[in-house]
Amino acid sequence: MGITTLRDVAREAGVSVATASNALNNPSVVRPETRKLVLEVAAKLAYIPNVNGQRLRARESRTIGLFVRAMTGEYYCALADQMFRACQEQGYEVHICMVVDTRSILKKLGDRTLDGAVIFCDDLEADAVERMEAYGIPLLFLGLEREGERTSCILYESETHGRMAADYLLGLGKKRLLHIFGLPGNLDSEKRWIGFREELRNRGMKNAKIPVLYGLFERASAYREMRKYLLEGHQPPDAIFAANDLSAIGCMAALSEMGYRVPEDVSVLGCDDITLCEYITPALTTIRTNFWDTGTLAADEVIRLIRGEEGRTIRQSGNLVIRKSCKLS
């Protein structure tokens, strides 16, 4: 069985290829009976246009690239799932591209297969970003501050989130704070920590030394670091602000293993609000960053850029979600 092409449909319907094409894509230009005939033949032959031909001709692909380093974890899943749904509604496909290095991104951006791209990859040098922009296709960066004629970015208000964390913990009467930092170089890590310290300073804790452990946004690392810290004989803090929920959960495991109770002995505050927060014991109090909405937002924004509108910076706000892991002193 050979694949049906437009030529087959045209021949079977007794019209030219041009007319067959018009009947399918440009109804108004074709006599109703002709159109009906072509449509019937197309259906009978189960004609499906060859997308490669269409795209070569059209010089557009109606697909959006989603560049990520991995697909594991709730964040990526939510991002991808939402992008797919939102793009589908607007007639765009989504192609997920696993980033291996800058070159792989540039190559994909240049192969005429994408009308726009959402790039979630925090370790990009300014130089690389400029070369990406040189292709002229709309770019939307996540977690990377960048705005241009055809490039937008979506940012979390991470400094505010850090401030909210400090405010909440201080309000509970906490005095000896500890911070689990995320990933060095990661914008949100830095901003959460900056906001956190700033609020402490504003609230009179000018000279407080806040110990910082590096959780790398992972449960295991945070667990390991916290455990090490306690084993080294440090006095435990009375409250911990972790740069994300996963590292907060790792912390809690270490604390409970070392005989400290959460929240009675130590309050733990996370950031993100992943599903897990509700499932663990005690349920994790956290700053909800609303990352669940980022995918939809991202889809709408690239499509906006593709339509020719100008780049801009979008900020997503968050809110405190109080559960069981923090307690008044």
Added chain:
Amino acid sequence: MGITTLRDVAREAGVSVATASNALNNPSVVRPETRKLVLEVAAKLAYIPNVNGQRLRARESRTIGLFVRAMTGEYYCALADQMFRACQEQGYEVHICMVVDTRSILKKLGDRTLDGAVIFCDDLEADAVERMEAYGIPLLFLGLEREGERTSCILYESETHGRMAADYLLGLGKKRLLHIFGLPGNLDSEKRWIGFREELRNRGMKNAKIPVLYGLFERASAYREMRKYLLEGHQPPDAIFAANDLSAIGCMAALSEMGYRVPEDVSVLGCDDITLCEYITPALTTIRTNFWDTGTLAADEVIRLIRGEEGRTIRQSGNLVIRKSCKLS
């Protein structure tokens, strides 16, 4: 800035388009100096082949479709992440296609954009499957039993898993069992339940009435059903086998809310071994289905089919992972 095409490279290098193409793709046929020159020019002009042109010409896309209903949840993430990695190594792209209905699958399968497809979608009628096969492109079904010239499937040994569950629970001295069924119509749900009952029968529990609740593979549904069951005044079982971990976890929540302790009063056994199993309290004992490997297996198998080898049925075995949610009576 116009996009660089092969013609640009050829002109700049002072050779024909054919020679430029050969220099890039068919080195042995071109004089070394010519090749070197073309390569230099291509690099200088940052030439990237137009993939649409290549694919139209080549009549192959070197991409594999992954058809799923959603991208949320650990199972989908793991599947996608692994497929991407394994395919990348072998020079294939992966396109995730959100299934909306049979028509959408057929259309995608026919648009010459895919060299093969992995289809994870349990509610497909036999008729639809046949129409998919009619395109002649290699198909790999997940959780659907089907084998053909160019179609393979990967199945879990779910009956065995059900038997393992019964064996383990019986070995712990359990007498009053309850089953949380997965999704009606889902192959693995059915098989887990069939195997479970069969083993019970073989072990002398011929006439035991095993209550069955419908958890739909979800935490919330299982929670609701379990809660309802207990509120209706039924005597609680001494052990529960849930068709998946999520529903086991929902169950545990309902039990603990109603004042029953796991595993002291009720043992709970899950199936899958998702990450959550280790994080909750008590950590969930489960049948590990090794779904973490399915993505890699799937990638290798479609590529095998694409290379022209014959379809077959692959079965993935599982094993019991003992944690804290089951206890000797």
Added chain:
DNA sequence: CTGAAAGCGCTTACAG
């Protein structure tokens, strides 16, 4: 309203 022609960018026989 319809069809012949051109061309999107590429690769591969084929002739020289």
Added chain:
DNA sequence: CTGAAAGCGCTTACAG
């Protein structure tokens, strides 16, 4: 070893 030509399947001016 190199280049002119054909053609993958499609759509869109353009002429009739």
